[in-house]
Amino acid sequence: MSSPRVRFAPAPTGFLHVxxxxxxLYNWLFxxxxxxxxxxRVEDTDAALKTQEYVDAxxxxxxxxxxxxxxxxxxxxxxxxxxxxxxxxxxxxxAAYFCDLTRAEIEQRCEAGGLPAGYHGWSRxxxxxxxxxxxxxxxxxDDGTTVVDDIVxxxxxxxxxxxxxxxxxxxxxxxxxxxxxxVDDHDMGITHVIRGEDLxxxxxxxxxxxxxxxxxxxPAYAHLPLLVNAKxxxxxxxxxxxxxxxxxxxxxxxxxxxxxxxLLGWGPPDEVEIRPxxxxxxxxxxxxxxxxxxxxxxxxxxxxxSAYIKALPPEQFAQRAxxxxxxxxxAWPADRYDPDMVRVLAGDIQQRIVNLDEVAGWIDWILxxxxxxxxxxxxxxxxxxxxxxxxxxxVEARLAADDFSSAERLEAIxxxxxxxxxxxLGVRVRSQPxxxxxxxxxxxxxxxxxxxxxxxxxxxxxxxxxxxxxL
RNA sequence: GCCCCCAUCGUCCAGCGGCCUAGGACGCCGGCCUUUCACGCCGGUAACACGGGUUCGAAUCCCGUUGGGGGUGCCA
Numbered sequence: 001m002s003s004p005r006v007r008f009a010p011a012p013t014g015f016l017h018v019x020x021x022x023x024x025l026y027n028w029l030f031x032x033x034x035x036x037x038x039x040x041r042v043e044d045t046d047a048a049l050k051t052q053e054y055v056d057a058x059x060x061x062x063x064x065x066x067x068x069x070x071x072x073x074x075x076x077x078x079x080x081x082x083x084x085x086x087x088x089x090x091x092x093x094x095a096a097y098f099c100d101l102t103r104a105e106i107e108q109r110c111e112a113g114g115l116p117a118g119y120h121g122w123s124r125x126x127x128x129x130x131x132x133x134x135x136x137x138x139x140x141x142d143d144g145t146t147v148v149d150d151i152v153x154x155x156x157x158x159x160x161x162x163x164x165x166x167x168x169x170x171x172x173x174x175x176x177x178x179x180x181x182x183v184d185d186h187d188m189g190i191t192h193v194i195r196g197e198d199l200x201x202x203x204x205x206x207x208x209x210x211x212x213x214x215x216x217x218x219p220a221y222a223h224l225p226l227l228v229n230a231k232x233x234x235x236x237x238x239x240x241x242x243x244x245x246x247x248x249x250x251x252x253x254x255x256x257x258x259x260x261x262x263l264l265g266w267g268p269p270d271e272v273e274i275r276p277x278x279x280x281x282x283x284x285x286x287x288x289x290x291x292x293x294x295x296x297x298x299x300x301x302x303x304x305x306s307a308y309i310k311a312l313p314p315e316q317f318a319q320r321a322x323x324x325x326x327x328x329x330x331a332w333p334a335d336r337y338d339p340d341m342v343r344v345l346a347g348d349i350q351q352r353i354v355n356l357d358e359v360a361g362w363i364d365w366i367l368x369x370x371x372x373x374x375x376x377x378x379x380x381x382x383x384x385x386x387x388x389x390x391x392x393x394x395v396e397a398r399l400a401a402d403d404f405s406s407a408e409r410l411e412a413i414x415x416x417x418x419x420x421x422x423x424x425l426g427v428r429v430r431s432q433p434x435x436x437x438x439x440x441x442x443x444x445x446x447x448x449x450x451x452x453x454x455x456x457x458x459x460x461x462x463x464x465x466x467x468x469x470x471l
Numbered sequence: 472g473c474c475c476c477c478a479u480c481g482u483c484c485a486g487c488g489g490c491c492u493a494g495g496a497c498g499c500c501g502g503c504c505u506u507u508c509a510c511g512c513c514g515g516u517a518a519c520a521c522g523g524g525u526u527c528g529a530a531u532c533c534c535g536u537u538g539g540g541g542g543u544g545c546c547a
């Protein structure tokens with residue numbers, strides 16, 4: 001294939017939808033695989049949406065994912081003159097005409113004529129003059145078929161008959177997206193239009209405009225399967241988690257997100273699903289994309305994210321977790337946070353979390369000045385724990401003589417107390433549970449010894465004494 | 472209503488006429504490991520929607536049915 005040129009053309013809605021992100025990714029993968037180019041074009045036919053905030057809401061998530069583009073961002077709203085020119089050309093050639101019927105009038109006529117709802121070509125020969133509030137409609141063929149050759153779906157035929165003469169210029173003079181789409185795709189030299197299946201039905205209109213404008217051969221089309229929720233409905237802002245940025249905030253890694261998104265509608269031939277992006281670029285192609293809708297499965301995303309988190313070197317893990325530990329929402333004094341602590345504990349934390357926002361839950365007991373006891377754990381390990389008081393007392397005494405320079409030695413000391421009491425009392429005594437609850441407040445957590453060393457001698461002894469006094 | 476799309480384990484993907492008593496992954500279940508919680512490892516569960524064709528042979532091709540979804544705007 002000779003250097004394709006694709007475009008990602010989102011509407012500015014204030015956030016980037018995961019479905020849009022998938023579309024952007026597939027465009028990007030296709031362009032990169034074939035050594036082509038990608039254009040970013042913001043479909044702001046409504047110019048009011050062209051604010052920095054709305055543009056950032058598209059651009060930043062794309063950058064976060066690691067997707068770049070070779071041209072743009074272009075703005076549809078900046079091409080208004082060119083669109084008007086195309087509309088004039090269509091009107092002059094008779095392919096489009098003016099219409100002054102309002103929504104209410106159209107309804108009235110339908111009712112009066114017993115027709116199904118919609119516009120039925122009434123203004124075609126009324127010779128309406130242009131003016132404020134007047135729209136331009138495209139004259140659709142009354143019969144025949146429009147054929148869309150789709151890379152994912154094969155040949156799709158649409159009868160022209162049910163197509164109404166649709167609006168290509170609104171009453172305020174702005175172009176609608178069908179018109180702008182055809183003109184922009186043509187002018188920008190787009191060779192492949194890759195987008196969601198929800199737009200498949202609009203393709204005949206765009207192609208009809210394309211032909212009427214004398215643009216020649218239409219681009220190749222590829223309509224990607226929709227991303228759906230558990231009920232198999234198209235993901236929607238109202239009922240589903242669709243904002244890509246929310247996933248970032250919840251601690252998903254961009255490389256995991258991109259990897260997962262690539263797998264919705266496509267799979268590598270060798271069945272190795274978790275792999276670096278450059279390998280996906282190499283293996284990806286549009287003709288291998290599956291046409292059926294794909295469920296955006298949070299459980300699977302979690303699995304992939306946890307795999308990426310586990311693979312992070314300690315240094316990097318600490319670095320990437322930092323934003324989740326230093327925010328204003330942190331439940332500890334800022335000066336207690338130490339990036340080196342996370343680096344040291346990285347391995348133990350990594351195997352226990354799915355998202356970066358879970359890091360805090362494993363180490364907050366070290367960072368918080370006070371222990372928050374989980375009463376159930378306290379009761380089980382300390383109140384009902386065998387010889388718990390003796391364990392705490394002995395551990396405190398021996399730890400007081402240690403310098404806390406070695407986690408291994410701390411482990412030997414605590415476990416040794418358990419073994420000795422087991423021997424002297426003749427029953428199995430577990431020393432770890434009461435110590436763990438005394439220090440962390442909970443019954444389960446990271447392997448205790450390294451964190452204990454990090455917590456420090458003074459703090460450790462204080463917490464042990466506090467637990468003893470609480471008994 | 473009309474138009475369009477889709478249909479392999481619960482989910483995602485493999486299979487593009489014989490290699491399929493249908494493969495991988497997630498999930499789920501069971502076991503091993505483990506003096507916390509996890510990780511890890513091993514094993515198991517589970518699908519070609521249905522009915523007709525075509526063919527020596529169909530999960531794979533065709534038609535229909537059923538089911539699901541999308542579209543039907545002066546949104547994109």
